Amino acid sequence: MHTIGTLARRTGAKVQTIRYYEQIGLMPEPGRSAGGQRRYGDADLDRLAFIRHSRQLGFPLDAIRELLDLSDHPDRDCGAADSIARRQLREVENRMARLEALKRELQRMIGECRGGTTSDCRVLEVLRDHSECLADNHDDVG
Amino acid sequence: MHTIGTLARRTGAKVQTIRYYEQIGLMPEPGRSAGGQRRYGDADLDRLAFIRHSRQLGFPLDAIRELLDLSDHPDRDCGAADSIARRQLREVENRMARLEALKRELQRMIGECRGGTTSDCRVLEVLRDHSECLADNHDDVG
DNA sequence: CCTTGAAGCTATAGTAGCTGTAGCTCTTAT
DNA sequence: ATAAGAGCTACAGCTACTATAGCTTCAAGG
Ligand SMILES: [Zn+2]
Ligand SMILES: [Zn+2]
Ligand SMILES: [Zn+2]
Ligand SMILES: [Zn+2]
Numbered sequence: 437m438h439t440i441g442t443l444a445r446r447t448g449a450k451v452q453t454i455r456y457y458e459q460i461g462l463m464p465e466p467g468r469s470a471g472g473q474r475r476y477g478d479a480d481l482d483r484l485a486f487i488r489h490s491r492q493l494g495f496p497l498d499a500i501r502e503l504l505d506l507s508d509h510p511d512r513d514c515g516a517a518d519s520i521a522r523r524q525l526r527e528v529e530n531r532m533a534r535l536e537a538l539k540r541e542l543q544r545m546i547g548e549c550r551g552g553t554t555s556d557c558r559v560l561e562v563l564r565d566h567s568e569c570l571a572d573n574h575d576d577v578g
Numbered sequence: 579m580h581t582i583g584t585l586a587r588r589t590g591a592k593v594q595t596i597r598y599y600e601q602i603g604l605m606p607e608p609g610r611s612a613g614g615q616r617r618y619g620d621a622d623l624d625r626l627a628f629i630r631h632s633r634q635l636g637f638p639l640d641a642i643r644e645l646l647d648l649s650d651h652p653d654r655d656c657g658a659a660d661s662i663a664r665r666q667l668r669e670v671e672n673r674m675a676r677l678e679a680l681k682r683e684l685q686r687m688i689g690e691c692r693g694g695t696t697s698d699c700r701v702l703e704v705l706r707d708h709s710e711c712l713a714d715n716h717d718d719v720g
Numbered sequence: 721c722c723t724t725g726a727a728g729c730t731a732t733a734g735t736a737g738c739t740g741t742a743g744c745t746c747t748t749a750t
Numbered sequence: 751a752t753a754a755g756a757g758c759t760a761c762a763g764c765t766a767c768t769a770t771a772g773c774t775t776c777a778a779g780g
Contacts, residue, residue: 482706485706486705486706489705489706489707489708490705492708492716493680493683493684493705493716494677494680503702503705506696506699506702507696507702507705507706509696510695510696510697511695511696511697512695512696513693513694513695513696514691514693514694514695514696514698514699514701514702515693517691517696517699517701517702518688518691518693518699518701520701521684521687521688521701522688524684525681525684525685525688528677528680528681528684529681531673531677532674532677532678532681535636535670535673535674535677536674538635538636538670539667539670539671539674542635542663542666542667542670543667545663546660546663546667549656549659549660551655551656551657551660552655552656553652553653553654553655553656554648554649554651554652554653554654554655554656554659555652555653556656557648557656557659557660559656559659559660559662559663560645560648560649560656560659563628563631563632563635563645563649564624564627564628564631564649565631566627566631566634574634574635
């Protein structure tokens, strides 16, 4: 039996985060000690580790909910799990592409500034006027 | 004189977003019509365009607050503006590096899965056990 | 002048995923 | 018996908006 603090230490999650996961139904309500403190088993530890690891790989909580559900049913087809992972990969690739574009704009405006007063600042000029940008439209940052 | 809707159309911001910027002090309180509706001048339009453009380049609102302040004082040294932009560039580069690492892990786990049931799913195996990962620790996702 | 529909108003709650705080109580070791 | 440390609930706050409800104002057509 583990306390919530032990789970936190073993998984790297904050104590409040574990209670939050319980609140939103991602972690089950655990048993309680005589005094009302949470007591967890090894299965809870595994589940929390799964959640934290998935979060570190960027999966949103509702995707993790589905992944946990699949993981709880060992005889199902794994296609669903794979497609969630592929969706996450596409999401990561999209974000990277957007960031790459931002990076280029930032590098350019920083590189073009020759110092002086803010009235001559190339950085501020670009921010004032998007037509100074390379891209003709920036996608949403997300 | 422009209505809030005109500002929204001209800058791509939502009407509620403009009122939100006013509420947090990023946009000034504009004049009002006899009936109490907001009426903006061209300077407000420029300011909002500056804010939206900066947002599209990923600057957080408090950085934008500083940039606006610098932009409002044309005789200051532009070093401060440049260093805000450089900070933002570093932020973008960090995020990209983290995403690159995630991308590799996702690609690998997807590529290794040979289908079958969820008990054999390589994706779920990796999520269960971080030691299956390439990286020995994933940084925060942010 | 009157009507009508679009646009504006305030206030409030919700989004994602936590994190921090206040003011308690419980556990455990000495 | 006491005291430190950990746990408890409940709630506020974070970023940057977005959506809704229920109302009022504006501008154009008749
Ligand atoms: Zn400069
Ligand atoms: Zn631009
Ligand atoms: Zn699979
Ligand atoms: Zn891992």
